[in-house]
Amino acid sequence: MRDIVFACSDIHVEVEGKEVVKGVTLEIRRGEKHAIMGPNGSGKSSLANALAGHPNYTITSGEAFIGGGNLLEMDATERSRAGLFLAFQYPLAIPGVTVANFLRAAVKAQNGNDEESLRNFRKELTEKFQLLEVDKAFATRYVNDGFSGGEKKRLEILQMAMLKPKIAILDETDSGLDIDALKVVSKGINASTGGDEAILLVTHYQRILNYVRPDWVHVMIDGRIVRSGGPELALHLEEHGYDWMKREASPVA
């Protein structure tokens, strides 16, 4: 148990009265990289949003822990401060709020007080800008306002790199990225994880896993994890698709 940073068991999630996650159990240790793969509508993004505390996703039963804390007793703010990070599939624009001010406030909120000096913050921000190959002018733009799809995803990973969560859930961070942007974003993910920081990568495609090598791959179909394995499972899926597994997963009539 010592190294477990995130665990959930038998999580059920409802959206608008419909059950979309039907009992998911996961255990993630410090620095581990997990991938959840599955076809559209399998409940992957619902699980990600529910764990982050999105008000439209209700966890109806199960347990979840982060660090030593009971996740389900925390609101979205507390989950973030406890070290859970969600990289959004569709990041929201906050017009009028600059990237720099937004990140400064977020870092401040995480640390609970203003320990980190402004100079440290700026230094680190500059480093992360270089890591994710974004221009300095990014800092004074309004958060995601008029950003391209690739810029939005870079900003998500930039936030992760600044906030240093215990567990980052990346919800289809690879979607909508061309191959160059995918490489940059993957570089950012690799540079920010693997030490203490664990990730749970939610994706349709095996493609990003060529750059971010998972320790574990879980396959989710119809709200359940139907198979878990090593990185070779992802390659198998890439070749054979999900259909064979769907047939295996569906209850015998």
Place this chain on the structure above:
Amino acid sequence: MDKELMDLDTILARKADFRPIDKFEPQWFYDLRKAGWEHYHDSPPPNRASNVWRYTDPSLFVIENPEQLLDWLPVLPDDVTQELKPMKPEHAAFGYNRSDLRTFTQMAPELGGSGVIFKDLFAALRENEDIAGPHFGKIVGPEFGKHEALNMALWNNGLFLHIPGNAVIEKPIYMHRHPTGQYTLQRLLVVVGENAQATIIDDYSCHCRGMGMVTNAAVEIFAGESANVRYVNIQRLGEDSRPYITERAQIGQNTNLHSIFGSVGASVTKVNAGTILNGRGANSRMSGVIFGNGKQHFDYHTVQNHRASESFSNLDFKVVLRDKSMSAYTGLIRIEKDTVNCEAYQENRNLLLNRGTRAESIPELEIMTDQVRCTHGATMGPIDPEQVFYLRSRGYSEPDAVKAIVSGYIEPTLNQMPADIAGILRELVHDRLDGNGNGGRVY
């Protein structure tokens, strides 16, 4: 007694009561005041079918038994003690306008020799008749409307500011307008010469509470050719105040006027603000930031009257409402015939922080010519819960998330203002968001 059913004898008797303030009062001034008194009694009540009065009950600003106020005429300089207030170093001049005291003004030493006149309005009407006389009552006069007529008849404290031609006053000229008692009737007259430059902060604030105070204020601004003027109207009155403010500015050829309205105080606020673009190339910008809390009610009406060719106006009003507050915005763009190539833009946006708030937005266009570019837009919508969640997922508390979204919402409007003015408005809104009274400290 029902005011609308007074018999003729009573009206005549009241008119007869009207008398000069003192033996120094110029005849033209007495005539204007008397015309106001008569118009007040003779004119019908405001028409509630018109957009200007659709959302706010005119009787909220009615002054009961105004004849009582006939004996409450302006305090003459010899009679009273001055209330001294220290001027802040960031201001070029300081004016204090309180209805039960003599008006007080003070100028920074560097204004010596500039020719700037800043003084009590009554004094100016006698001592600077050549400048004040031709402008006083010309754009908010006795026949403007019923409430304006009463203001003309009974106002008893006011300020006069004259910036001579070519004078450039960098620091803002700050005026604290302090209502007291149940009724305050006050005026401001500003006359800016050609090529001159000034920023005027007209700050309505008081600690007043629980008195149902009515403030009836009239503001007239004249800006000459190529002048550059900012007029900043701040309303942060106590929570039971009811201000009724009519502002008109008349600007000349190539004149720039930026009128800024920041409103967070009072219970019911009714403002009618307008710019008359009287010269070719005149440029009127108008910005507004309103934040409502509790059951506050804001009713802002704006007018851009293009009377000259190639004149330009741009209006940007942002409204944020919380609890059960309400805003009605009505904006008139009027472009006179025989003008060409005027441009007029108007945008009013409303952010509703919870159910129970209400926003109305009505543009009115009176375009009497063909060669014109004109657009208007209005939006109103709730705060996006997905935005709130996004920020909370980054560790923002819910109040901080809302504060960030509201700050961001008004920021593009504040960006169009000088930093010091933007700072004042930003602080007003943040104070309200933090739940502090009616917009923070009184001067």
